Amino acid sequence: MSAVKYFIEQNSRKLAIDEFLTKELNAAGYGGVEIRKMPMKTEVVINASRPGVVIGRRGAKIRELTYILENEFGIENVQVEVNEIENPWLDASVMASRLARQLERGVRFRRMAYWILRRVMRAGAIGCEIIVKGKLSSRRARYQKFKQGTIAKTGEPSDIFVDEADDRAVLKPGVIGIKVLIMRPDAKLPGVITIKPPKPRKPEEIELIKKPEEEKTPEEEEAMEEVLEGITNIDELRELEELDGLELVEDVTTPDEPDTPEKEPEVTPVEKSEPLEDEPEESADESIVDDLAELDSLEKEDVE
Numbered sequence: 001m002s003a004v005k006y007f008i009e010q011n012s013r014k015l016a017i018d019e020f021l022t023k024e025l026n027a028a029g030y031g032g033v034e035i036r037k038m039p040m041k042t043e044v045v046i047n048a049s050r051p052g053v054v055i056g057r058r059g060a061k062i063r064e065l066t067y068i069l070e071n072e073f074g075i076e077n078v079q080v081e082v083n084e085i086e087n088p089w090l091d092a093s094v095m096a097s098r099l100a101r102q103l104e105r106g107v108r109f110r111r112m113a114y115w116i117l118r119r120v121m122r123a124g125a126i127g128c129e130i131i132v133k134g135k136l137s138s139r140r141a142r143y144q145k146f147k148q149g150t151i152a153k154t155g156e157p158s159d160i161f162v163d164e165a166d167d168r169a170v171l172k173p174g175v176i177g178i179k180v181l182i183m184r185p186d187a188k189l190p191g192v193i194t195i196k197p198p199k200p201r202k203p204e205e206i207e208l209i210k211k212p213e214e215e216k217t218p219e220e221e222e223a224m225e226e227v228l229e230g231i232t233n234i235d236e237l238r239e240l241e242e243l244d245g246l247e248l249v250e251d252v253t254t255p256d257e258p259d260t261p262e263k264e265p266e267v268t269p270v271e272k273s274e275p276l277e278d279e280p281e282e283s284a285d286e287s288i289v290d291d292l293a294e295l296d297s298l299e300k301e302d303v304e
Helices: 003-024 052-053 055-072 091-106 108-120 157-161 218-228 236-247 278-303
Strands: 028-035 044-049 078-084 127-134 142-149 163-170 175-183
Touching: 003 028, 003 055, 028 091, 044 052, 052 055, 052 078, 052 218, 055 078, 091 163, 091 175, 108 127, 108 142, 157 163, 175 236
Parallel strands: 044 078
Antiparallel strands: 028 044, 127 142, 127 175, 163 175
C-alpha cells in the first residue's frame, strides 16, 4: 500500500468514527475524538462536556464503544479514554450540537442562536459567528447569520485561532444546517498593538521636621521632671501668677539662662522662749548682797 492510500484510509476511518460518536454521544456534549497509534495499543480519546454519560453505569457504555471500534472499524487493541472539556462554551462542536438538539425540540432558531452567542462572548471569546441554513420560516430555503466580535476568515490566524464545527437538525420541513465559528481568547492577531497600562505611582509622603510620635531623649525627660519637681508650694505658684501679670521694664536675665523667678527668703517665726528658772535666782542673790551692805554700814555707824 502506498503512503497516499494509507493516509486516505486513515483519515476516512477517522471521519467515520467521528460521525458515529456524534450520533451515539449526542446527549453527552460530544466535542471531538483523537486517535493515537502506540506500539502496543491504540488510544481513542473522546472529548465531552459530560464524561459521566460517556462512561455509563459501571462502565457499560465504554465497553460497548470498545467492542464496536474493534469489530466494525477494525482498530486493534483499543483503549478508550474520556477527557472532560474545561469550558464547553468555547468549544464550537459542543455549541453546534446544543443548538441542533434544541431546534429538534421545537425552540425558535433566533432565540436559541442569540442565547448561545451571548453565552460564548460572556465566556471570554474574542468573536463568535453562527450560521443557520434551511427552511427556517418559509417554504423556500434561506440562511441567517448571527455575529458578534472579531473572526479571522483567511490566512494562518483562521487555521490556528478559530474553532469551527458543523451540525444538522432534522425537522419536518427539512434538514437545517448549523455552522459555528468561535475565536478563542488566547488568539493573537498580527498587526494588533496592545498598550500596557501604566504602573500606578506611589503618593509622595511629606517628611516632617520632627515627627509627633518621636520618642523623647532621656535628658529631655529628666529636665521636664526637674521643672515639675521644683515648684511644689501653692503660695509660690500664686506669686508666679502675679509676676506674670506685671510688665517688666528691664530684662536682666541673659538669653542663655532661662527666666526663673527668684525665691524670697523664707521668714521663720521666732518662737517665744519660756522664762528660765535661773533668772529669779540671780535677782535674789543681788538683793541679799545689798542687805548685807546696809547692815555693814549700820554697824560702822554704831561703833563710831
